[in-house]
Each structure stands twice: as structure tokens, then as C-alpha cells.
Amino acid sequence: MSATVEAVTPETTARANGPPMSVGDAIRTRRTIRSWLPDRPVREELINELLEAALWAPSACNMQLWDFVVVTNEATRQQLEDAVPFATQAPVLIFVCYNTRFSEGSFAHIQGASASIMNMLLQGHSLGLGGFWQATIHDRAKLHAVLHLPDDVEVLATVLFGYPAEQPGAPARRDPSHMTHWEQYHPRPRLPSSPNPRDWTLGQVADYQQARIRAGPKYNKPIRSEFEVVAQFGQEALGQENPRVWLDLLPCTGLYLEHLLPAAPDADVHFVELTEQTAQFTQRRLPRLAQYHHYDGRIDLPDASVDVATCIFRLENLPPPERLRLLTEAHRVLRPGGALILTHISRRSYFALMQPIRWLMGRRDVQYVLGTDPSLGPFVPLAPHVVTRVLTDVGFNCERTVRHFPLPPEDEARHRVRALRPPLAYAQYPIQTLYGLTRPLHRLLEPWSKLQLAVYRK
């Protein structure tokens, strides 16, 4: 194992700083750290303490069927940059591995390895280190190649350590009474597991969002090429409207709105959200959003008081009656001649075709959806003519529509393919060439594009 040695300073460890932490305090004060001091390497001795703590975790039959691959080397971390998020930022990466051949079915290997991760995080915390349990792996094939992992060994998670460069507050926890069942399971209102918003109420969408928001914004992984066309379209449209009063409908994490705001620097920006907690989250990210209005089917703004409304990939998350209500309200608050800038994912696209395939492959739950803000919960692509009909019924005229991505953009294709097992994952390499070859088809297939971006006029 290699690690850079540093001098012990009084502030090196929390343990050196004061009295020992109780287990309860350690559990409550540990936070996920995603930013580390770049010039504070971690001594090998401390890394060994983390690994020793891992070994004291319980494991099925005490078999300790885990492996820890520790990476501190700068060059290796650089190699892993595209494969594992934060690989170059954290001084220490511990890849917690399990062997897929043992205890399949009971998941005992995963349970043991998870317990070892928790031990490391708590030990790290008591040593003054900031740890991060990260399940995301962008490129499994590359990770396996760089670490020389055999095919029957999987990486469960990357645990990243370093000295913290941030002090995040504690994300809220759920009320224990909402999830504790004494003596037997008591049915109580639960969130639907169906990914179709038709099976949800607006209140349930709000509850789900709130839970996702607790996890922080790190889950937002939009497809870059899609993100760019949405930002460009929105900025151009807003630039032309030059609104004085702008209303965004349900920005949630604010991922897209963040990139639209500079297009109307003088506008007074209002937004509606489903819960106070989600709104606070959005406002922390975008302090310019001073004017929050709670949305419960009504927008608390006078008639004809808004110049422009934006609705970026939001209709797809709402139960159908709520789509109509939101658009009716948007129409009411817009001034005559005002614009609604709306984007949605089309049901007449390859994306929608892939949904039954995902369903057949067993992915039938609420999932993070690639392409739009993945924190939003239930999601269904919408037929363009249905969206236009609802908007026309409400009183809008469609002024302009732009469509993008009749075939998957290159980065989406690569992302999906590299998640597969080798040798299928190797198909990621010729994707750029394949993509170039299909380009002449794009114009022909345009009506079946995934992204529909439009300006509607009141």
C-alpha cells in the first residue's frame, strides 16, 4: 500500500483534539464529505486504521469475504477520473469489493461489505477525516481494467477519504414513526412504486421530491449534449422576450433554471414549488430566486401579472389532471401576449421505445431517469400532439417548436453501453464513428425526436 507520509499535527485528528467521541455522537455527527483539502495527504498509518476498523465489521460466518483496493497514487486516480466521480479530488480511494460467486441470493456478501464501509466511515470521522460512501460508477469496464479486478469481483462502492474542506449541515432525517412498525407491519400510506405519474397524487410527488432533495444535488447527472440544447434554446427564447416578471414552474433542484437565469438578468424571477423544503433547496442553489409561491394546484399570483413562464421537463412528472391545472394556472397569470417556454420528452421517440425494454429487464420501479432532472420521481414521456392539444385547450398558440435527438446523443449512447458487462461494454469505443454514420438520417427522423422545445403564446 502506498500513501504519502505527513507530519502529525495537533489538529490532524479529532481524537487528538479533544475527548473521545461517544458512538452515539460519532453516528450523529458524521457527514458525507465531498470536498477535501488538496494539500493534506492522509498518512498510511491512518489508512491502516480505517482498514482495521473495516475488518471488525460483522460478516456472514465471519468469512470476511471482502477486498479493499486502496488507491492513493496520483497517476492512478487520474486514470480513474472518468470511471469514478471525485477520483481525482479525494486523496484516498478505497474500493470495497465483494466476490459475486459467494452467497448469491442471500446478499450476505453485500451486507458484510456494507457493514465494513460503515465502520470505516465512523473510524475516519473519529480520526478527523471526511469520508464519502459513493455507489456511483460511471465506467465499470475501465475501473476493472485499471484495478486489474477479476470478472467475478464487483466493486460495491468507493469510499473516499481526505481532510474535509467543507462542513455540511446534517440533511434532515425522516420521522422514525413513519418507518417503524412495532411487533408487526402496519399498513400505512406509502409512496407508489409505479413510475407512472398516473398512479400518484400531487401530494405524493411532493413527498418523494422532498426525500430526494434530502440527498443533495449530487444526483443530478444530466446528459451534457441534451443539457446544452435546452440551455441554448431557453436562453435564446428568454433573450427575445426580455421579461420583467418571469415565473418558473417547479424548478425542483434548479438544475436547468440555473443556466437560464443569466438570459434575463433584470427580470424579477418568481417560482412555484410543491414544498417549502424543496423551495429552500432551490433558493440555496439560486439565491436570485427570492419569490417563492407554494403550489397546491393554484398559483398565488394575480391574473396577467407575468411576462414569461418557463416549464422545463415538469409535465412528465405530474399526474395528468395536474398537468392541465398547472397549465391553466400558467395561462391565467400570464399577461396577454406573454410566452410560455416549455420543454418535454416525447413519447414518440427512441427513449419511449426503450421504456418497455427496461420494463422487460425488470426495471419496473421509480427510477432516476436519464436525460431530465433525475431527482423528480415518477416520469412518463408525453406525446407531442397531446401536449399541444392541452395547451391549445387552455388558450395558448404554439409559436415555434424545435426538436432534438431522433437518435440517442453520443454521450447518452456511450453512457448506456459502458454500463454493460464486457464484451458488450467495449462497444462504447466505436460509438463516435457509428454516430457519424447515422447523421444523414437525423433530419428524416426529426418528428420522432426525444426533446421537444417550444414557445407558446397567450
Ligand SMILES: Cc1cc2nc3c(=O)[nH]c(=O)nc-3n(C[C@H](O)[C@H](O)[C@H](O)COP(=O)(O)O)c2cc1C
Ligand atoms: C449506499 C450509498 C450510496 C451512496 N452513493 C452516493 C453517490 O453515488 N453520490 C453521492 O453524492 N452520495 C452518495 N451517498 C451519500 C448519501 O447521499 C448521503 O449519505 C446522504 O445524503 C445522507 O447524508 P450524510 O451521510 O451526510 O448524513 C451514498 C450513500 C450510501 C449509503
